[in-house]
Amino acid sequence: MLDYATLRVIWWALLGTLLIGFAIMDGFDFGVAGLLKVLGRDNEERQVLLEGIEPTWEGNQVWFILAGGATFAAWPMLYAVSFSGMYFAIALVLLALILRPVGFNFRGKVHDPRWASLWDWVLTGSGLAVMLLAGVAFGNLFLGLPFRFDDDLRMGWHGGFLDLLHPFALLCGLVSLAMLLAHGACFAALKADHAIAARAVAIARWTTLAFAALYVLAGVWLAYGIPGYAIAGPAVTGGVSNPLYKQVAHGSSWFAGYMQYPWFWAAPLLALAAAIGVQALAGRRNAAGFIASSLMVGGTIASAGFALFPFLLPSSLDPRSSLTVWDASSSRGTLQLMLLVTLVLLPVVILYTGWVYRVMRGRVTLEQVRKAHGGY
Amino acid sequence: MILIDADVVTLSRLQFALTALYHFLFVPLTLGLVWILAIMESVYVMTGREVWKRMVQFWGVLFGINFAMGVATGVTMEFQFGMNWAYYSHYVGDIFGAPLAIEGLMAFFLEATLVGVFFMGWERISRIKHLLVTWFLALGTSLSALWILVANAWMQNPVGAAFNPETMRMEVTSFSAVLFNPVAQDKFVHTVSAGYVLGAMFVLSISAWYLLRGRNVDFAKRSMTVAASFGLAAALSVVVLGDESGYSVSLNQKMKMASIEAMWETEPAPAPFTLFGLPDVQQRSTHYALKIPWVMGLIGTRSLDQTMPGINELVDAAKGRIGNGIQAYDAMLALRKDKDDAQAKATLAAHDRDLGYALLLKKYVDDPRRATPADIQKAADSTIPNVPVLFWSFRIMVACGFYFIALFAFSFWKASKRTLDSRRWYLRLALWSLPLPWIAAELGWIVAEYGRQPWAIEGVLPTELGVSSVSAGQVWTSLGGFVLFYTALAVVDAVLMLKFARRGPDGLGIWPPAIAAIPSGRP
Numbered sequence: 001m002l003d004y005a006t007l008r009v010i011w012w013a014l015l016g017t018l019l020i021g022f023a024i025m026d027g028f029d030f031g032v033a034g035l036l037k038v039l040g041r042d043n044e045e046r047q048v049l050l051e052g053i054e055p056t057w058e059g060n061q062v063w064f065i066l067a068g069g070a071t072f073a074a075w076p077m078l079y080a081v082s083f084s085g086m087y088f089a090i091a092l093v094l095l096a097l098i099l100r101p102v103g104f105n106f107r108g109k110v111h112d113p114r115w116a117s118l119w120d121w122v123l124t125g126s127g128l129a130v131m132l133l134a135g136v137a138f139g140n141l142f143l144g145l146p147f148r149f150d151d152d153l154r155m156g157w158h159g160g161f162l163d164l165l166h167p168f169a170l171l172c173g174l175v176s177l178a179m180l181l182a183h184g185a186c187f188a189a190l191k192a193d194h195a196i197a198a199r200a201v202a203i204a205r206w207t208t209l210a211f212a213a214l215y216v217l218a219g220v221w222l223a224y225g226i227p228g229y230a231i232a233g234p235a236v237t238g239g240v241s242n243p244l245y246k247q248v249a250h251g252s253s254w255f256a257g258y259m260q261y262p263w264f265w266a267a268p269l270l271a272l273a274a275a276i277g278v279q280a281l282a283g284r285r286n287a288a289g290f291i292a293s294s295l296m297v298g299g300t301i302a303s304a305g306f307a308l309f310p311f312l313l314p315s316s317l318d319p320r321s322s323l324t325v326w327d328a329s330s331s332r333g334t335l336q337l338m339l340l341v342t343l344v345l346l347p348v349v350i351l352y353t354g355w356v357y358r359v360m361r362g363r364v365t366l367e368q369v370r371k372a373h374g375g376y
Numbered sequence: 377m378i379l380i381d382a383d384v385v386t387l388s389r390l391q392f393a394l395t396a397l398y399h400f401l402f403v404p405l406t407l408g409l410v411w412i413l414a415i416m417e418s419v420y421v422m423t424g425r426e427v428w429k430r431m432v433q434f435w436g437v438l439f440g441i442n443f444a445m446g447v448a449t450g451v452t453m454e455f456q457f458g459m460n461w462a463y464y465s466h467y468v469g470d471i472f473g474a475p476l477a478i479e480g481l482m483a484f485f486l487e488a489t490l491v492g493v494f495f496m497g498w499e500r501i502s503r504i505k506h507l508l509v510t511w512f513l514a515l516g517t518s519l520s521a522l523w524i525l526v527a528n529a530w531m532q533n534p535v536g537a538a539f540n541p542e543t544m545r546m547e548v549t550s551f552s553a554v555l556f557n558p559v560a561q562d563k564f565v566h567t568v569s570a571g572y573v574l575g576a577m578f579v580l581s582i583s584a585w586y587l588l589r590g591r592n593v594d595f596a597k598r599s600m601t602v603a604a605s606f607g608l609a610a611a612l613s614v615v616v617l618g619d620e621s622g623y624s625v626s627l628n629q630k631m632k633m634a635s636i637e638a639m640w641e642t643e644p645a646p647a648p649f650t651l652f653g654l655p656d657v658q659q660r661s662t663h664y665a666l667k668i669p670w671v672m673g674l675i676g677t678r679s680l681d682q683t684m685p686g687i688n689e690l691v692d693a694a695k696g697r698i699g700n701g702i703q704a705y706d707a708m709l710a711l712r713k714d715k716d717d718a719q720a721k722a723t724l725a726a727h728d729r730d731l732g733y734a735l736l737l738k739k740y741v742d743d744p745r746r747a748t749p750a751d752i753q754k755a756a757d758s759t760i761p762n763v764p765v766l767f768w769s770f771r772i773m774v775a776c777g778f779y780f781i782a783l784f785a786f787s788f789w790k791a792s793k794r795t796l797d798s799r800r801w802y803l804r805l806a807l808w809s810l811p812l813p814w815i816a817a818e819l820g821w822i823v824a825e826y827g828r829q830p831w832a833i834e835g836v837l838p839t840e841l842g843v844s845s846v847s848a849g850q851v852w853t854s855l856g857g858f859v860l861f862y863t864a865l866a867v868v869d870a871v872l873m874l875k876f877a878r879r880g881p882d883g884l885g886i887w888p889p890a891i892a893a894i895p896s897g898r899p
Contacts, residue, residue, distance in 0.1 A: 024681070024691060043839075044509075045666045053683060054492065055492030055493065055495075055496045056492055057491065058488040058489070058822060059485065059490075059493055061488065062484050062485045062488045064491070065454060065480050066477065066480035066484075066485070068454050068455070068458075069454065069473065069476045069479065069481075070477045071475030072454075072465060072469055072477065072481075073469065073471075073474045074456065074473070076465055076466055076469025076470060076473055077469075079457075079469065079473070080458055080462035080465040080469070082458070082843035082845075083455065083457075083458025083459045083462065083465075084458060084459055084460070084846055087846055087850050087854070088850070088853075089458070090458070090765050091854050091857070094452060094455045094459075095857070095861065096452060097451050097453065098448040098451055098861075098865075099448075100448075101444040101445075101448040102444050102448050102865060102869075104444070105440060105441060105443075106441075106443035106444070106868060106872060109441070109872050109876075110872075111504035118885050150378050150783055151712065152544055153466060153544040154378045154463050154466075154545070154845065155378075155462060155463075155547070156378040156845045157845055157846070171576050202693055241543050242544070281639035310480075326654075330469065330470045330473070331470050331540075331547040333547070333548050333549075333551070334471070334473075334474055334547075337474065338474055341477075341478055341481065341482075342481065345481040348484075348487045349489075352484075352486070352489060353489050356489050356492065356493055359497055359500050360493065360497070360500065362491065
C-alpha cells in the first residue's frame with residue numbers, strides 16, 4: 001500500500017490532470033462560444049459552430065464538475081477555502097455554467113432571430129467570463145489569498161472581489177483567455193464548414209501569438225516581481241492534515257522548484273513548442289493543430305502547478321495557514337479509496353467519450369444546417 | 377475565534393433549501409421519463425414499428441428541455457457546499473466528498489456524454505446501439521441518484537466515521553459502512569421510485585390531454601399504456617419502500633420520527649398512528665388527535681412490544697448527551713495543548729459520539745464548558761424540529777402516494793381493457809393529477825431534510841456551525857441573484873414545455889409520418 005506522502009503527490013497530480021482535462025475538453029467549447037460572433041457572421045454560421053460542439057459539450061462540462069467533486073473529496077480544505085473565499089468570482093462562474101446547458105438547449109427551440117441572438121450573446125458572454133475568471137483565480141494563487149484559520153480550523157477571509165483584480169492576476173486571465181480562444185479556434189478549424197474554418201485558422205494564429213507573448217510576460221513578471229512562498233524548515237510530508245502545524249516563509253522565488261527539479265522546465269517548453277506547432281499546423285493539418293493546442297493548454301497549466309508546488313493556496317494574511325500538498329488533503333483512507341475508484345472508472349469514461357466523438361465525427365456544413373432547419 | 381453571523385446561517389439555509397427544492401423539480405422527471413423512453417425504444421427495436429420510435433423522439437424533446445434544467449441547477453448544488461457551507465465542507469469532506477466525486481465519475485459523465493448521441497445519433501448508429509445508449513443513459517441517471525443519496529444518507533445516519541481532534545474533522549473509518557448504510561438503500565429506492573411515478577404521471581397526463589382533444593389518439597393511448605404499467609409498479613414500490621424508509625428513520629433518527637407523528641409523550645407499545653390532529657408546539661400536545669391503534673408501532677418497530685420514544689423523552693436523552701459532549705469537548709481542547717494527553721484521549725474516545733451535542737451549545741455560549749443548566753435546556757429543546765410542518769408534509773405525501781396507486785391501478789385496468797378514452801372524467805382526472813407527484817416529491821424532501829434540523833449531520837454537526845465565514849451581504853446578493861435568475865429560467869422552461877406539449881407529435885411533424893418532413897440530420 002502507498003504511504004500518505006506518495007498518495008498526496010498522486011492526488012496533486014490527479015487534480016492537475018482533471019483541471020487539464022477540463023481545460024482541454026471544456027476549454028474548446030468555451031473558446032468556440034467566445035468566438036461565436038466573430039467566427040459566425042450570420043445565424044446559420046453560428047448554428048454550424050454550435051452544432052459542432054452540441055453533441056459533446058455536456059460531457060465536457062462534467063470535467064469541471066468532476067474536478068470540483070474530486071477537490072471536495074481529496075482536498076476538502078482547498079475546496080472550502082477557495083469557493084467561500086472567492087465568493088463572487090465563483091458565483092459568476094456558476095452563473096455562466098448554469099446558462100450554458102439552457103443556452104444550448106433553448107436556443108433552437110424558438111424560431112425567432114431575436115431569441116437566437118439573445119442566446120448567442122449569453123453563450124458568448126458566459127464563455128468569455130469563465131475563460132477570463134479561471135485565469136484570474138489561478139493568478140491569485142501566486143499572489144496569496146487573504147485568509148487565516150482559527151484553532152477550530154474555521155477559515156476567515158479578509159478581502160473582497162475587487163481585491164482579486166490585481167494586475168498580475170488580470171494578466172493571467174488574459175493568458176487563459178488567449179489560450180482557450182486559440183484552442184477553440186483550432187477546434188472550429190477542424191469541425192466547422194470550410195468557409196468558417198478558414199476564418200478560424202486566422203484567429204487561431206493570432207490568438208496563439210498573443211498567448212505566447214502574454215505567457216512569457218507573465219513568467220518574467222512571476223520571476224522578478226512576485227515573491228514566492230516556501231515551507232520553513234524541512235517539510236513534514238506524511239503528517240496529519242492541519243495547516244497550522246507548519247511555518248511558511250514569504251519572499252522566496254516561485255521558480256525555486258524549477259531550480260530544484262530541472263525537468264519541471266518540460267512543461268513551459270511544451271506549452272511554447274505547442275504554440276509554434278499551432279502556427280505551423282493550423283489550416284494545413286487541423287487534427288494535428290488541435291492536438292498541438294491541447295498540448296499548449298496542458299503544458300501551461302502544468303507549468304503553473306509546478307511553480308506552486310507544494311503549495312495549493314498560499315495565504316497572504318497568515319502564511320502559516322497556507323494550504324499545501326502536505327497538509328490539506330483528506331485522510332489516507334479516503335485518498336486511497338478514491339485513487340482506486342479513479343483508476344478503474346476514468347479509463348472507462350475516456351473510452352466511451354472517445355466512442356461518442358467517433359460517432360459524431362465529421363464537419364458540420366452549412367448545407368446540413370439549412371436542410372435540417374429548412375422544415376420550419 | 378471567528379464568530380458566526382446568525383443572518384448568514386438563515387440566509388444560507390434559505391438559499392440551500394430554495395436551490396435544492398428547485399433542482400428537485402427537474403431531477404425526478406429526468407429519473408422517470410428516461411426509463412419510459414428506454415421502454416418505448418425497446419418496444420421499437422423488438423417490433424420494428426415506427427410509431428414507437430416517434431414516441432421516443434416526441435417525449436425525448438420534453439425530456440431534453442427538462443434535462444438541461446436539471447443539469448444547470450445541479451451545478452449550483454455542488455458549488456454551494458464550498459461557497460456557503462465551507463466549515464461543513466471541511467468538517468465532513470473526507471467522507472461526504474467521496475460519493476459526490478464518484479457520482480461524477482460513474483454516473484454524471486455517463487449520462488452527460490451519452491445524451492448528445494441520444495438526440496443526435498439516430499442516423500449515425502444502428503438501432504441496437506442507439507437502444508444501448510438510451511439504456512445506459514437511464515442507468516446513468518439512476519446511478520447518479522444512488523451516489524447523491526449515499527452522501528445524503530450519511531448526513532442522516534453518519535456511520536463509518538470518527539472525529540479526529542488533530543484535523544478537527546470527521547474522518548472515514550469504514551467505507552463499506554458508508555456505502556452500505558441502510559438509510560442509503562431505503563432512500564435510493566424510495567427516491568428513484570418517486571421519480572418513476574412522476575415520469576409516468578407526466579406521460580399519462582399529457583396523453584390524457586391529447587385524448588380529451590381527440591388528437592394523436594393512437595400515439596397517446598400507447599403512451600398511456602406504458603405510463604400506466606410503469607406508474608403502477610413505481611407507485612407500489614414508492615409506498616412500500618417509503619414504509620421501509622420510515623422504519624430505518626425510526627432506528628437512527630428517533631426525534632425526526634416522533635416529530636412526524638407529533639408524538640410528544642412515549643406511547644405504550646404498540647404506538648397508535650395519528651391520522652389527523654393539530655400539533656401545538658407551545659403546549660407540546662396534539663389537539664383533536666384521531667388515532668389508529670397499533671399502526672405506528674408496526675411501521676416504526678416492526679413489532680407489537682417495543683416502545684417508540686416520544687419527543688419529551690428524547691429531549692431528556694439529548695440533555696444527557698450534551699453532558700457527555702461537554703466532556704468530549706473539554707478533552708478535545710486538552711488534546712490541542714498536548715496531543716499525547718492519555719486521559720483526554722480516553723475521555724474523547726468514550727464520548728466522541730456526543731461531541732456534536734456540545735456543539736449545539738455554541739449558539740448560546742462561546743465555550744460549551746461554561747454552559748448553564750438553562751443553556752443546556754435550550755440546546756436540548758432545539759433538537760426538536762418543526763413539528764407541524766413535518767406532521768402535515770408527511771401526511772399529504774402519504775395521501776398522494778396512496779392516490780397514485782389507485783389512479784395507476786385504474787389506468788392499468790382501463791389500458792388492458794382498451795377503454796382509456798371512454799370516460800372524459802377519467803381523462804380530466806389524469807390531466808389534473810399532473811402537479812401531485814411534484815408536490816409529493818417536494819414534501820418528501822422537506823420531511824427528510826427539514827426534519828433533520830437542527831443538524832447538518834445528525835448528531836455530529838449542528839447546521840449553523842457549517843456555514844462559511846462570509847458576510848450576510850454576500851449571501852443576500854447571491855440569494856437575490858438566484859431568485860431572479862431561477863424565476864426567469866422557470867418561466868422560459870414552463871413556456872417551452874407548454875409550447876412543445878401543446879404542439880404535440882402532430883404539430884411537430886413527428887407523427888403521423890404522412891404529413892411529416894422529418895429532418896434526417898445527415899446530408
